[in-house]
Amino acid sequence: MRIGVYVCHCGGNISEVVDIKEVVSFAGKLPDVVVARDNEHMCSEIGQQMVINNISEHKLDGVVIAACSPQFHEETFRQVVSKAGLNPYMFEMANIREHCSWVHASEPKIATEKAKELVAMAVAKLKLNEPLVKKSISLGNRVLIIGGGIAGIQAALDLADSGFHVYLVEKEPSIGGHMAQLSRTFPTEDCSACILAPKMADVAAHPNITLYAYSEVKNVRGYLGNYEVTIVKKPRYVNMDKCIACGICAEKCPVKVIDVNDFEAGLIPRKAIYIPHEFAVPHKYVIDEKNCLYFTKGVCRVCEKFCPHKAIEFDQKSVEETLKVDTIIVATGYEIFDARKKEMYGYGRFENVLTALQMERIIVNIVKGNPPRDIGKRIAFIQCVGSRDEQIDRLNCSRVCCMYAIKLSQLLKRMNPEREVCVFYIDIRAYGKGFEEYYLRAQETGVRFIRGRVAEIYEKPDKKLVLRVEDTLTGDPYEMEFDTVELSVGMVPGEGTNKVAELLKIPKSPDGFLQEAHPKFRPVDTLTDGIFICGCAQGPKDIPDTVAQASAAAARAIRLMNKKKYEIEPTKAMVIENLCDGCGICVEHCAAGAIEISGGVAKVIEALCRGCGRCVAYCPREAIVVRHYTPSQILAEIEAALSNKQKGESRVLVFADYTCTYRLADSVGTSRMPYTASARIIRVPSGALVTPQLMLKAFELGADAILIGECEQKSSPFLNSVECISDNVERVRKVLKEKGIEPERVKYAEFVTVMLSRFVKEVNSLSELTSRLGEIPAEKRKALSTAKA
Helix, strand or coil: CCEEEEEECHHHCCCCCCCHHHHHHHHHCCCCEEEEEEECCCCCHHHHHHHHHHHHHCCCCEEEEEECCHHHHHHHHHHHHHHCCCCCCCEEEEECHHHHHCCCCCCHHHHHHHHHHHHHHHHHHHHHCCCCCCEEEECCCEEEEECCCHHHHHHHHHHHHCCCEEEEEECCCCCCHHHHHCCEECCCCEEHHHHHHHHHHHHHHCCCEEEEECEEEEEEEEECCEEEEEEEECCCCECCCCCCCCCHHHHHCCCEECCCCCCCCCCCCEECEECCCCCCCCCCCEECCCCCHHHHHCCCCHHHHHCCCCCECCCCCCEEEEEEECEEEECCCEEECCHHHCHHHCCCCCCCEEEHHHHHHHHHHHHCCCCCCCCCCEEEEEEEECCCEHHHCECCCCCCHHHHHHHHHHHHHHHCCCCEEEEEECCCCCCCCCHHHHHHHHHHHCCEEEEEEEEEEEECCCCCEEEEEEECCCCCEEEEEECEEEEEECEEECHHHHHHHHHHCCCECCCCCECCCECCCECCECCCCCEEECHHHCCCCCHHHHHHHHHHHHHHHHHHHCCCEEEECCCCEEECCCCCCCCCHHHHHCCCCCEEEECCEEEECCCCCCCCCHHHHHCCCCCEEECCCCHHHHHHHHHHHHHCCCCCCCCEEEEEECCCHHHHHHHHHHCCCCCCCCEEEEEECCHHHCCHHHHHHHHHHCCCEEEEEEECHHHCCCCCHHHHHHHHHHHHHHHHHHCCCCHHHEEEEEECCCCHHHHHHHHHHHHHHHHHHCCCCHHHHHHHHHCCC
């Protein structure tokens, strides 16, 4: 084999710490390396052209680039070697920036030695790489959008206007989401309904949109270009073709319902048969079976009696429909934080403590001339209720609360200039276009902004509310009395978001919202091809950002489907048929349902396979591997990582899944957080690929400790991967103990990409453990050569 190695200076990011010439010299002496060069910027046009020319001049079979993280430029260099006629998988990257120069900046000699080892590991793996070919699948023009708020509406209209057919599924009786409940939008104070209602009507009228209101997605099977979706249409008990929304049924209905989750937020009662609001789409009645007397007590049916169009159908049942779609957009929105969890504020106990959404509806109804309640002349706003709060484990900022409090406080003050309106805040976050000016306008209007944390609210006999406040500038406590208190509640992931995340196997970020593939480069993609996210399902945001992200998700889906074909990554499981006896254990353990038994042997459905490697770990005959990450390739990296280990040195092997742990390690480097130089990171799709036999072999060859890092299960794109890793680790620990080796030398940890300190702590603690325990005796290592886990 003829290999070329290229070492990048990265504009000094690497070369100011690592001795580039020494690394190039070392690389040039490795077996099968015929050319070793360096360049200031390997990713530049000059650097890329050098690789292309060298492939031709030196007849190279493979290329190693020692530079930054593969998550930034792996695809770039795959395209480079492809241009020169090489298979793109005959290429490897050695991450000598994030994993070397940036974490060992104060130790240039150590950084240089580690860089040499990382290059040797990449060369060792490359020697066992094989040319892989991507398979293609056909794509149509069908899109499923889950969620009918402003994000789902915008994405649906963009796609439909571009000629794609959209199936829009909304679990509520009407589309519109929370935006439909708002009074005005900040900072322009446009009427929310005036903006939203025309778009809702456009959805209903568009020939390319099929609307499934009052419906839910029950199941999704398949893959990009061939998703099979089961939708459950819930019974409305009203025939939508016959109903003309005359309102006689609601007028005659004897049941009044007050529900805080309703459109009017529990302030105005509705009937058991109702239309959610005046611009609902579809504009048809629905019966609330939880409160209808017929469904609860078997009596009444007065709506049926008086309906002039015979539209009431009490015998309606749920109906399931199956659709075929090519791509999916998740726009399931948010729910507001349950303010009852902050007991010191008395929400649910004190009648004059309200949420911001309730205040929105009060203002709308005051404008209509139908105020649902008196709010008095002294009104307080309490910020960050359910956000930025360690006590309830909600550390994130909800991004909209400051601005909607500024909006609502101004509207109330302008309605009645005699009102005293106070906003109690930690700090005001007016970050958007026109936001700071809007904040200043509120102050000019006469709204008082008081920097103070409200510790408690108590109610007087006359229902007045007294706030106990600590001034965060002076530290002084004081009390203030108000007629009404508004709680600026944050956004939290809704139940629908959680269900969809589980259904589609979309990872969640630490705040519980859906995790994007990359926050900067792929902010609306997920790690599953063909599934996109947008709006508040991805995280808290205001209306302009939601609309922008919805259009972005639509554009990404359009970009994909316009290709008409899609290439599947070939790094999937592969059965070695002459070793397979068709036992079916792999089928049992494949969480993606991607393996079946056919003709007495296992077969992999590549479009469904996610390449996690669970099947590899459980196969008793070693008859299944994941292409590009076979046991022999991983073992080659292990051997290279340990080959230069000196007497008295220790080696901690870190197997990092590339969804979370590898990215986390990159972030540690970016943050220049040092950790032990004994660590060697090996990238794998999932820690489940690191079989017990590989771990035992690593200890035999000289590893002193092993850490397997994996996404937290709730955030992992691989179902049950953590369970598999835990099982593998326990099997290895059992063998180590039998051979007289400390079982605590191997462990696994679940990570998310923000756990920088935790990663450093885990790696360092293993290194410290090996120092305390000392070297594993040679005879004990040798005994592992025949061990089976």
